[in-house]
Ligand code: IPM
């Protein structure tokens with residue numbers, strides 16, 4: 001039996017509840033496919049911060065860097081100012097592990113309601129590859145003349161040649177086994193220094209990939225096309241901040257945040273898998289929210305570990321749970337609990 005050790009950070013709000021279901025499902029897949037996961041729990045998040053003053057230490061990060069994949073619930077708590085935990089834990093981890101790819105599948109499963117009229121699961125099936133370590137997320141900015149009527153604030157975004165090239169190359173590699181169509185997102189018409197550079201690098205990578213089709217999209221326009229013609233897209237590669245914005249839109253067209261998983265990936269290092277939604281503090285402890293995004297992120301995690309068949313089986317089990325339509329949380333029009341959905345998906349995996 002293959003043994004894996006996976007650090008798990010359940011985090012804040014609904015994090016512990018959804019992570020419990022994700023673990024349950026992965027454990028069931030392990031039983032069926034002959035692997036065992038030892039979960040190593042880490043307490044980082046709001047409570048830990050309030051108790052100890054620590055966000056996440058260099059020592060912990062170093063320890064975590066010994067593992068190929070981390071499972072993360074959600075970070076964020078109303079007792080703490082916005083940004084403290086998000087930057088101090090989530091972004092710190094993304095940067096520390098150089099997780100330069102944020103992989104976000106936008107796939108409408110069959111039987112899921114989409115707000116886009118006349119589109120089906122055949123039309124909404126693409127992947128967003130969001131650059132995850134540069135752009136306006138690097139944390140360079142400042143405020144001046146505080147309190148003055150002339151007060152200013154500024155934030156600098158930057159991209160590097162290497163940082164841009166590697167994420168675009170990843171997008172082309174991903175498209176190789178799909179429809180070989182790669183769409184680039186930028187705002188080169190206005191922010192031409194930063195995103196004109198992005199476009200040049202995209203072109204340079206595209207030139208090395210004959211047989212692929214490509215297109216350029218301004219970020220404002222792509223929000224329109226995601227809604228009007230989602231079937232145009234296969235692999236979408238985007239700078240960090242635009243990727244943040246367009247993947248919330250993507251989550252909605254695939255049925256809502258309860259169904260949207262993501263992976264922060266460093267192909268040769270430590271990756272981290274999480275639902276793209278937040279910690280939803282108002283639902284904390286109610287066993288109410290949809291665990292599917294987290295379970296799906298778990299499927300991405302075990303794929304990263306090399307368990308492709310088990311990963312596909314989890315996604316298929318999610319699909320079956322939805323098509324059966326009997327066990328579902330409130331967001332999908334049901335009355336079941338978080339753990340009911342985890343149990344049902346587990347049952348399907350076990351073939352019961
Ligand atoms: C996301 C989130 C994060 C981001 C926040 C919480 C820092 O919105 O994962 O999309 O902006 O990347």
Ligand code: MN
Nearest residue numbers: 244245248276
């Ligand atoms: Mn976001």
